[in-house]
Amino acid sequence: MQQDKSDPNQSTTSPVRKAANDNSYFDPTIPGGAALRGDRVLFHFVDAVSCETLEQLAKGVLDKFGGWPSDPVQQRKLGKHAKRELKSGVPDLVSDLLKVRHGTADAMHVTGLPEETNIARVLMLAMSRCVGDIYNFAGQNGGELIMKLVPKADGGENNNAAPGEFAMHSDDAAIPRDARVHCIALMGRKNPPGVATHYAPLSWALKKMASENGNKARRALQVLSVPRFQFAFPISLGAGEGIWTRPRPIISMGPDRRWEISFPSYNTRTVSPSDTEGKEMMAWLLRSLEAVKISVEVQPGSFFAFSNLRGTHSRDNISGGDREIWRTYGIESLAGLRNLTGEHGPIFPIEPLVKLAANDNA
């Protein structure tokens, strides 16, 4: 059951909060090209019959593999097999997930899924596999294929262990595109009510900027798409502190001719400290992303997959209550990671990628 976010009369079973000025960026008369129009976020409710189908399907997959495998190589195989089962058992769900993978949508929130741990693990891998091949870095969240995100009181700022607000960002902006996470998938296990995860499609933000000031928006695109910026490597990847990339653009054109974004807002700086125009455009982009974001609560039984290339995400402050979210990293192909690291995966070292992207003079 797919719901169109652009129809304000449609209800959704997902706890969605819309941005305050939400109608402005759906105006199809604003120039900007086909890529800036259309429904970018899908909502999919799994009904009781499909839920039962999914449970049986996951049980069958577990039987075939002799239970849940601990080896990530086997888990990846399980995910690939489970995806095939999913395709024949719940084709409408797979068809929507493939839209996120292939760029006709940017994000999808699925609700009504079975919650039992082993069943949920299988479905996590099966659905993740629909939006990309699954991998992780050895230094991130214990190098597990399904990463367990649990906040810690001493978790610092702007990372997955931080209980405070996690500001707007892309994951792995510092890493070369072919080895960077393309699609992030989250599965809810525990989530305090009201703690939302936000997603902002870049195309909506660009459209909003064009509607505010067309000439300035064109200039912003020029400024943001040249290498006038640098990103700091996130500490959560195990790369160490204070490592910045070589000069990079924030916005670039992907191979499918869609705009893509690399923007950890708290870890991005202009190459020149006196580049006031670069800073101004960066701030405008951030304001626009904040204005167009959609919000979902990744509660138990829900799955949220979104493109890390075509949008940015953030998370509310976790004020009280336990939280546990499972996460997978998806990429169109492991080939780039294999080429750049010399490893077969699905768990890769981060060090070769840091060496490749780091600015020697940073």
Ligand SMILES: [Fe+2]
């Ligand atoms: Fe993130």
